[in-house]
Amino acid sequence: MTPSEGTVPSSFRDPSGFLFWHQNELYRQVNGAYKEHYDHLIASGLYRELQAEGMLIGHEERDLKLARSGAAYKIIRPALVPFISYPYEWCFSQLKDAALLTLAIQKTALEYGMSLKDASAYNVQFVSGRPLLIDTLSFEKYPAGRPWVAYRQFCQHFLAPLALMAYGDVRLNQLSRLHLDGVPLDLASSLLPDRTRFKFSLLSHIHLHARSQKRYADKPLKSKQRPMGRFALLALLNSLETAVKKLHWQPRGSEWAEYYGHTNYSDQALEFKEKIVADFLERLQPRHVWDIGANTGVFSRLASVRGILTVALDIDAAAVEKNYRQCRRDNEKCLLPLVGDVTNPSPGIGWENRERLSLLQRGPVDTILALALVHHLAISNNLPLGKIAEFFSCLCRNLILEFIPKSDSQVQRLLATRDDIFPDYHAAGLEKEFQPYFTIERREAIAQSERILYIMRSRSHAGR
Amino acid sequence: MNFFKNALKMSILAAGCLLLFPVRIYSYIDPGTGSYIFQIIIAAFVAVSFAVKVYWHKIKKFLGQLFAKKEK
Numbered sequence: 430m431t432p433s434e435g436t437v438p439s440s441f442r443d444p445s446g447f448l449f450w451h452q453n454e455l456y457r458q459v460n461g462a463y464k465e466h467y468d469h470l471i472a473s474g475l476y477r478e479l480q481a482e483g484m485l486i487g488h489e490e491r492d493l494k495l496a497r498s499g500a501a502y503k504i505i506r507p508a509l510v511p512f513i514s515y516p517y518e519w520c521f522s523q524l525k526d527a528a529l530l531t532l533a534i535q536k537t538a539l540e541y542g543m544s545l546k547d548a549s550a551y552n553v554q555f556v557s558g559r560p561l562l563i564d565t566l567s568f569e570k571y572p573a574g575r576p577w578v579a580y581r582q583f584c585q586h587f588l589a590p591l592a593l594m595a596y597g598d599v600r601l602n603q604l605s606r607l608h609l610d611g612v613p614l615d616l617a618s619s620l621l622p623d624r625t626r627f628k629f630s631l632l633s634h635i636h637l638h639a640r641s642q643k644r645y646a647d648k649p650l651k652s653k654q655r656p657m658g659r660f661a662l663l664a665l666l667n668s669l670e671t672a673v674k675k676l677h678w679q680p681r682g683s684e685w686a687e688y689y690g691h692t693n694y695s696d697q698a699l700e701f702k703e704k705i706v707a708d709f710l711e712r713l714q715p716r717h718v719w720d721i722g723a724n725t726g727v728f729s730r731l732a733s734v735r736g737i738l739t740v741a742l743d744i745d746a747a748a749v750e751k752n753y754r755q756c757r758r759d760n761e762k763c764l765l766p767l768v769g770d771v772t773n774p775s776p777g778i779g780w781e782n783r784e785r786l787s788l789l790q791r792g793p794v795d796t797i798l799a800l801a802l803v804h805h806l807a808i809s810n811n812l813p814l815g816k817i818a819e820f821f822s823c824l825c826r827n828l829i830l831e832f833i834p835k836s837d838s839q840v841q842r843l844l845a846t847r848d849d850i851f852p853d854y855h856a857a858g859l860e861k862e863f864q865p866y867f868t869i870e871r872r873e874a875i876a877q878s879e880r881i882l883y884i885m886r887s888r889s890h891a892g893r
Numbered sequence: 894m895n896f897f898k899n900a901l902k903m904s905i906l907a908a909g910c911l912l913l914f915p916v917r918i919y920s921y922i923d924p925g926t927g928s929y930i931f932q933i934i935i936a937a938f939v940a941v942s943f944a945v946k947v948y949w950h951k952i953k954k955f956l957g958q959l960f961a962k963k964e965k
Binding site for chain 2 (some may be wrong): 580884
């Protein structure tokens with residue numbers, strides 16, 4: 430939900446400035462304390478270079494009268510990111526691409542006499558299919574001889590979770606959700622298998638780095654530390670880049686990533702379903718779509734190819750990885766695959782639970798696609814149909830929903846290992862439970878199957 | 894060859910760092926100082942291989958010329 434006024438809750442730590450909403454527009458106040466660095470960013474040509482390379486978000490300078498405090502030096506209006514996502518919602522390759530972008534920006538910044546003062550994964554967002562740095566105030570003039578102040582943060586936000594995903598389990602990315610400033614290196618070091626100690630890059634940047642943190646934990650930094658030359662800094666960045674590039678993860682063999690290989694849809698029924706969904710999308714003309722339970726994005730693409738910005742959410746990291754790789758390969762600009770569990774969506778985390786938004790706070794969206802999803806919610810997760818209807822009505826204005834009856838083999842498979850305690854699970858029962866929250870606008874049976882597709886309009890968001 | 898090079902590099906680094914950072918547990922962890930100091934050490938270490946990488950063509954050319962002169 431986009432507020433029309435007020436400071437953005439994630440933007441209060443940096444004394445250089447902050448983001449705020451005013452009359453439905455997003456602005457950034459640049460404080461006087463950051464003047465020297467902001468001017469250098471613009472005058473040195475670094476901003477132009479990063480813009481040209483599609484690495485940094487663009488902005489326009491606006492009237493200083495919009496300032497929220499006397500500390501203001503400039504007011505800028507950054508381009509709007511259509512959907513904010515977080516590192517714990519990214520698949521392996523998304524985090525890896527964001528890490529490589531951060532290092533590439535740092536290398537470019539050094540050429541212009543600047544350096545990144547933070548390397549937070551939250552400063553990167555996916556826009557038009559590519560990672561983009563969204564914090565214009567992340568740069569500072571590079572004082573010769575100073576080590577990279579963001580080295581620790583880079584290791585915690587990027588290298589540690591990537592290594593844990595590559596050498597441990599891809600689900601360990603969820604540690605980023607618990608630890609707001611990245612995965613602590615001592616934790617990463619203890620979780621990584623011993624064989625990673627034989628990889629030079631991981632031995633140094635994670636294991637020994639963690640040890641060093643413990644060693645110096647209670648010692649103040651002496652004011653005259655040995656300086657670190659520019660060449661040594663470039664060597665460090667090169668070493669980090671090599672470390673990230675060497676990390677790989679192959680999605681294979683998960684239940685969902687192979688889903689379309691063993692559904693009971695005939696080719697013709699699948700084609701028919703695609704045609705109806707496409708027809709529904711044409712009728713609704715949404716600007717944004719969330720495809721929940723999107724798998725590898727087959728149906729999400731029905732929306733994204735129409736230029737509709739589509740978030741493809743799935744619980745399975747392998748399916749999301751496959752989806753993202755396809756987006757990257759085909760240079761798809763309107764599709765954003767994300768990892769997420771709709772039965773336990775991303776909560777609001779950080780200070781006051783407001784620094785990182787919950788999934789619900791990022792809605793409501795124009796249209797939700799919930800295809801072959803409700804039986805998982807109702808039967809696998811014991812969620813009453815009324816609760817499902819209420820949840821969707823908070824999240825969207827329109828709903829394209831597929832209902833799969835008990836007689837379908839997919840549902841039979843779910844019922845094989847549990848008692849059938851779902852007497853109201855049938856099309857009439859679903860319609861009855863959804864009626865208080867939605868008006869059912871269309872109902873189409875999918876030929877050669879027993880499934881039904883619906884268009885529903887939320888009663889609570891009607892007319893918005 | 895690469896394997897032995899890597900193994901040697903890691904053994905020297907590991908031995909050096911074990912001497913530098915004996916394990917101690919503290920109730921309060923401030924990772925800032927350790928990261929700051931560690932990167933100076935590790936940067937000095939990786940700078941050597943980075944220099945070889947960056948200047949490899951010049952080194953090769955220099956060695957080539959050196960041996961060519963000797964042969965003459």
